[in-house]
Amino acid sequence: MIKINDLYFTYYPESENPQKALTAVSLSIKEGEFVSIIGQNGSGKTTLAKHLNAILTPTKGSVLIDGINTRNKENLWDVRKKVGMVFQNPENQIICSTVRSDISFGPENLGINRVEIENRVDKSIELMGLSKYQDYPPHMLSIGLKQKVTIAGVLAMGTKYIIFDEPTSMLDSLGKKEVFEVILNLRKKREVTIIYITHLMEEVLKSDRTIVMSEGKIVLDDSPKKIFSKLKILRSLSLDVPIIPDISSRLNKRGISIPSQIITTQEFVNCLKQL
């Protein structure tokens, strides 16, 4: 369980213009959940994510990972063992000369024995569908495959919680689908808890729970279905609206009433047929 209590964070607190990035954020995330976080650029999504593996520590308030307080520097390695992070650009995260050695790098640094490392690496290579590529130099791979390598690396660390910070935003449309597919697969197995920052509403729709951030605060925390029925709020925050709520609200304006909780194509079709 991740527990965030009344978290405040300010960048450059000692400087002339300190920037408040998070204000009174309280949140708990249960094991096995798939939580998506959306919000405009600058709303505090990444700042919040960086608190979960102690890249940042709170200015005020606390972050507890399975009861371990991130503020205490002695806990740093314990926190990082539990919480892994996948960034937007895989190029920033790949360092070794072959796929296999890159995936091994993380667990090797945890000081576990060789047999265990090899087991974990094999398992994550298989989960990410990278068997064919394990001896390739990473720079020969497409950016989508590179992103799978970074995810495999995080998995091999044995992390329980994985934070994804817009992992598909640099990929082409096919790459986006493929990488999101493997993430959904992880979720199905329920072995890891997924905290997923994105701008893509089709991805948000697949999560269990969605947190909407604006100006450093949590403004909504609900199921994606409920969130997407609040079109006015989403639009006021300049967020994308999925296509079904979008077309429904257009039809509503033309005098055809479609209830706001209609989100999926199937629901939309059924509703049209009953009109």
Add this chain to the structure above:
Amino acid sequence: MSKAIIKVENLFHSYMQGTPFEKEVLHGLSFEVYHGEKLAIVGPTQSGKSTLLQYFNAIFIPKKGRVIVDEQDTKDSRLNLKELRRKVAMLFQHPDSQLFKETVADDIAFGLKNMNFPEEVIEITIKKALATVGLDSNEFFYRYIFSLSGGEKKKVAIAGILALNPEILILDDPTAGLDPKGRVDFLNSIKFLHDKLGLTTIFVSSNMNDVVELADRVMILVDGKIEMIDIPENIFIKREKLLSYGLTLPSVVELVDELIKSGINVDEKIINIDQLEESLIKILNSS
């Protein structure tokens, strides 16, 4: 039919020519880009899109075939390269590979200084260019590049090339990595530039929704060959072909297919949400 501003005739390109690793990546392309149009170039990765782009401003010179830009053959030894690159402005995918000065003003001034603009004109040209891309010059003139958001950086990069008064704008995947608001803002400023300045715009995109919103015509490039070049309606009707090339469909087109499959007979030629709205209204009113 309007006049062609770029003509490409039987263009071939090989990487590592003359070595055992030689690989032909463009296989005899021929097409024209019309004056003032917005042409999208779409293709799966490794299809040769970025290679092709580099022929338009003579970063590459054809070894086989010809590229004629505004009636000048890029192979011609008398070609004024500096003038050509002013005329044909290129915006790279990552603004960070284009911006390298410390402040916005310095960065935009760089190109102007290279083109020997007089000092007194430079400041006013920078301010005009910032205004054209929708950035307030009071706020942005002295801003540090590193303090800008991704969308703002892209706009500054465009302002830098607009200051040179180009005629053709080349954009390599312009909305990749922008957030939804940044994307809408950026697409609007491209449309505005096109409408106001009449710039011929060629853009590579991996986002089919961008293609639907911007393009007058679409080229589908697969494995270094042009598979189709046509208006968007005629391109997106060939769903199976596009999918077989590893491309995706615009979200409206995907929805249209699902609606038709479920027995709601919207027009299969629909590509944007305005058309879908009208079609649904028509169906609902007649039932």
